[in-house]
Amino acid sequence: MRIPLQLAVIFAICVAGEILHRIVGVPLPGNIIGMVLLLVLLCLKVLKPEQISGVSSFFLNHLALFFLPPSIAIMAVGDEVLSQWPLLLFLCVAFTLVTIAIGGRCTQFLIRKQEYRENLALRAERLAKRASRSEINGGKK
Amino acid sequence: MNAIINSPLFGILLTLVAFEIGVTISKKFKYSFLNPLLIANILIVGFLLLTGISLESYNVGGDYISVMLSPATVVLAVPLYRQISKLTQFWKPILAGIIAGSLTSLACVIAVSKLIGLSETLMLSLLPKSITIPMGSVVSEQIGGIPPVTIIAITITGITGAVAAPAVCRFCRIKHKVAQGIAIGTASHALGTTKAMEMGEIQGAMSSLSIGLAGLFTAIVTPIILNLMA
Numbered sequence: 344m345r346i347p348l349q350l351a352v353i354f355a356i357c358v359a360g361e362i363l364h365r366i367v368g369v370p371l372p373g374n375i376i377g378m379v380l381l382l383v384l385l386c387l388k389v390l391k392p393e394q395i396s397g398v399s400s401f402f403l404n405h406l407a408l409f410f411l412p413p414s415i416a417i418m419a420v421g422d423e424v425l426s427q428w429p430l431l432l433f434l435c436v437a438f439t440l441v442t443i444a445i446g447g448r449c450t451q452f453l454i455r456k457q458e459y460r461e462n463l464a465l466r467a468e469r470l471a472k473r474a475s476r477s478e479i480n481g482g483k484k
Numbered sequence: 485m486n487a488i489i490n491s492p493l494f495g496i497l498l499t500l501v502a503f504e505i506g507v508t509i510s511k512k513f514k515y516s517f518l519n520p521l522l523i524a525n526i527l528i529v530g531f532l533l534l535t536g537i538s539l540e541s542y543n544v545g546g547d548y549i550s551v552m553l554s555p556a557t558v559v560l561a562v563p564l565y566r567q568i569s570k571l572t573q574f575w576k577p578i579l580a581g582i583i584a585g586s587l588t589s590l591a592c593v594i595a596v597s598k599l600i601g602l603s604e605t606l607m608l609s610l611l612p613k614s615i616t617i618p619m620g621s622v623v624s625e626q627i628g629g630i631p632p633v634t635i636i637a638i639t640i641t642g643i644t645g646a647v648a649a650p651a652v653c654r655f656c657r658i659k660h661k662v663a664q665g666i667a668i669g670t671a672s673h674a675l676g677t678t679k680a681m682e683m684g685e686i687q688g689a690m691s692s693l694s695i696g697l698a699g700l701f702t703a704i705v706t707p708i709i710l711n712l713m714a
Contacts, residue, residue: 353558374618382565395559398555406681409549410521413553415525419632438596447656447668450660
């Protein structure tokens with residue numbers, strides 16, 4: 344697809360997401376609904392990743408740029424926050440570090456547990472196969 | 485001069501130049517705290533404060549780039565699609581991890597606010613700080629917080645995630661790529677996802693997935709927790 348058409352597809356999905364959010368009332372922001380819509384289109388093979396790769400790789404490669412202007416709003420802190428500014432900054436930073444640590448450790452622990460269980464099941468299956476094979480061989484002798 | 489400052493071209497140029505400086509510096513010195521977003525943010529805020537140009541004038545152009553947030557979020561579906569096998573393989577640990585991370589964030593805010601006697605409105609404003617801005621500001625309003633304060637807390641949280649995520653993962657020995665992505669997305673939404681995407685496609689995909697799910701979970705569970713406490 345040519346780049347303008349790729350852009351049109353992506354923006355159409357954005358608009359569809361906004362419609363679902365604002366008019367239909369889906370309780371997720373329009374852009375998150377758009378992400379789900381695009382995922383569904385890709386899974387249903389309506390769209391192939393290569394068809395939108397020009398636009399998608401541009402956005403993905405420079406993702407942080409698009410978050411820069413909204414982050415400047417930090418300048419407009421009110422007086423109420425300004426007086427407790429260092430405390431709030433400290434709390435936000437500290438909570439984020441703790442959240443990453445606990446969220447990550449929990450996920451990793453459960454993944455490892457699942458992998459361990461699947462490995463055990465796999466090994467048991469192999470052992471059972473080997474056992475049955477040697478039984479047959481033993482019978483022939 | 486005022487006409488130029490108030491034209492969209494000014495904000496767009498300032499954003500692009502600051503971002504490129506940020507990227508150049510962070511590539512040159514490979515410390516993770518020298519995040520391009522953080523450097524560019526400080527540069528722009530510093531420039532506006534020094535010159536006395538208002539945030540409104542900057543936003544005339546800045547908003548053009550902010551509009552692109554929507555398509556940029558939508559295309560996060562592409563890496564997610566490429567890693568969909570990881571999602572179906574580990575959906576249970578993934579869901580559990582997102583719930584654990586979201587609850588941790590909420591519990592931290594409530595516990596510490598009570599402990600140090602933070603005002604009720606500030607606590608309510610901080611509660612949705614780990615979720616994406618469009619959802620966080622709505623939740624904040626709904627539970628009686630101040631949305632602008634929430635937006636600032638969300639931004640600080642996001643930048644912290646983008647800057648510190650690799651160090652926290654190393655320090656806590658979070659090595660599994662899926663776990664890294666889930667942790668970053670759950671704790672620091674789309675801003676943190678920018679870093680997850682740099683760390684690798686699996687991390688980026690899992691982080692993208694967590695933005696929506698953590699946001700949804702937090703939006704549903706926060707009012708319930710507050711009701712239980714009251």
